[in-house]
Amino acid sequence: MSACDNSPTLCRANNKTPALPREAYLPINRCNLPAVILGSPTYRDAPMPLKLDGVAELHADLFRRLDAAQAPAQRAEIFQDYMTVHFRLEQPEDAGYNATRGGRRGAHYISVLRGWSINADSREGAVLKGWVESRFGLTPRFHGEPLRDPSAPAYRHYLEMRAAGLYGTHALEAQLDLVYSYCQYELARAWPADAPLTLYRGVNRMDDFEQLGGDARRPRLLLNNLNSFTGQRERADEFGDVILTVEVPTPLIVCYCGLLPGALRGEDEYLVLGGVYDVTRSTL
Known part of the structure; x- marks a missing residue:
């Protein structure tokens, strides 16, 4: 059975609703809907929740704590404390950092988001675009220049920046999984589910x-x-x-x-x- 058998409304296509171009997505991802659906124009008309594989189960204790907090500021503090402890963000040596040798500490979710805000085509931007590709199956189309050919120098440069951004970090992509899941949690509390x-x-x-x-x-x-x-x-x-x-x-x-x-x-x-x-x- 295909994904379209489960979601015929999302998979319906005609001349006015072209499918997501084949070169813009991967055949597999790590969430509950394939990229060809969640990246399609019909998904905007009939959205459904997206869940990253395993995040809710692995971090159930975090979401129980969030449920008990009424104020958004209190929940943000709970989330950030959890991230610091769970990913040992105050122990950079666990990720290979050695102060006596100098060098750069590995990035974490806050530094990546800040880096994106400054320049989406930075190393931090490459990490975020790579994370989206891995989790949701949507491939990057631009990073400093168009990314159309995976064998071209521009694409190799993007991959090098992504790898450099992930090196020596505390499971950075898993941190970003939680950022997305927490974002969805807060939006669900503050915004009607069916309202874009x-x-x-x-x-x-x-x-x-x-x-x-x-x-x-x-x-x-x-x-x-x-x-x-x-x-x-x-x-x-x-x-x-x-x-x-x-x-x-x-x-x-x-x-x-x-x-x-x-x-x-x-x-x-x-x-x-x-x-x-x-x-x-x-x-x-």
Whole structure:
């Protein structure tokens, strides 16, 4: 039985609803829906929760503690304390760091999110895009330059940056699993399950995007596997003359400004999984 047998609504495709392009996803991932579904435009119309394999079971004690806390600030403190203890983040020597030899301490989830906020094409950005590829099966389309050919130098450079970012860390991708799961937990407490978020992105060049259909005002775009948006249109104006508006189901949100104090700085930023989106395009 295929995934489409279980979710015929999500798998329905016609000339107006093209499937996710084959080169934009992997055949396997580590969540409860295949990438060809969660990256498709029909998923935006009929979303369902996404669960990363094993996270809820392995970290059941964390979520029990979160259930007992009423204030978001208290839950954020519980989460960060749990991450510090569970992943031994205050013992960098456990991950191979040696102060006498110098060198760089391994990254952790906060430093990766901060690095992304500064530059999505950085080493931290490569780690996050690689994590999305591993967990959700959506392949990166851009990292400093287009990633279309896995055998090309640009793709090899992305892989090198990803590997360098993961070296000497305390199970960094497992840390990011918990960030996503905690984000979904908080969104479920604060936001109606069937209500998407309206988010915005300011850009200067539409030619940088892969357009699959639609028209000039409402194009259908294949976005990178991870993207930054903002919840405030006036903030999007600061980043470009063209404003892209999208309706994003909450399961596609990885993290947002305010979830973890000090992680994503300002701009009401949201990290959003990619795939095929119908976008409303407007100009200043």
